[in-house]
Amino acid sequence: MTRVRERLGLAIVVFTCYSGAAIGVTNAYPFSTFPMYSEDAPNFGARLVVKDQAGERREIERYESWTCAADLSFDDLEQTICPDGRTGQPTGYLVKEALDHIRDNPAAPHAVAEPVELIVRTWRLEGDQIRELDCPVAKCTAQLD
Numbered sequence: 069m070t071r072v073r074e075r076l077g078l079a080i081v082v083f084t085c086y087s088g089a090a091i092g093v094t095n096a097y098p099f100s101t102f103p104m105y106s107e108d109a110p111n112f113g114a115r116l117v118v119k120d121q122a123g124e125r126r127e128i129e130r131y132e133s134w135t136c137a138a139d140l141s142f143d144d145l146e147q148t149i150c151p152d153g154r155t156g157q158p159t160g161y162l163v164k165e166a167l168d169h170i171r172d173n174p175a176a177p178h179a180v181a182e183p184v185e186l187i188v189r190t191w192r193l194e195g196d197q198i199r200e201l202d203c204p205v206a207k208c209t210a211q212l213d
Contacts, residue, residue: 111193114158116145116166118210119185119202128166128186131210133179136186138206140167148188150203156190181209 095103117125145163150156175181188203 112157112190114156114188114190114203116158116163116205117187117189118208119187120212121183125187125189126212129169130213131184132173132213133175133181133211134170134173134208135175135181135210136170136206136208140170140186140206142167145188145205148203148205150188150190150201152192152201154192156188156201156203158188175209176211179211181211184208184210 116128118128118131119125142160142163145167146157146160148156148158184207186205186208188205190201190203192199192201
């Protein structure tokens with residue numbers, strides 16, 4: 069019984085010392101408060117998608133035979149201004165993948181393309197409410213795969 073109490077006491081002392089060092093040092097190996105998890109979480113999310121004439125939203129990869137009225141650049145897509153005046157900022161590597169798909173699938177000579185709108189679908193967390201916004205990027209034509 070005494071042996072169990074000694075181990076428990078030692079465990080409590082070690083845990084207390086480790087916790088104190090982690091809080092005091094904050095982020096130096098092997099002590100850390102893991103700031104990547106403890107800092108404020110983002111209050112928005114955004115995704116580059118296609119909106120068809122019926123208002124349905126789909127992934128860009130589902131379309132081919134692309135033609136857009138405007139020349140699409142990575143910087144313009146990443147910093148799209150939404151109707152509320154703030155930026156809708158989709159994840160960079162996903163924007164690059166989408167642009168690569170659009171550029172790799174230009175309009176075919178006899179493709180039956182439909183008018184679509186390239187948008188940044190943005191979700192903003194405002195208190196307990198989630199506000200959804202469609203931030204227009206470009207008018208295009210594309211064919212559903």
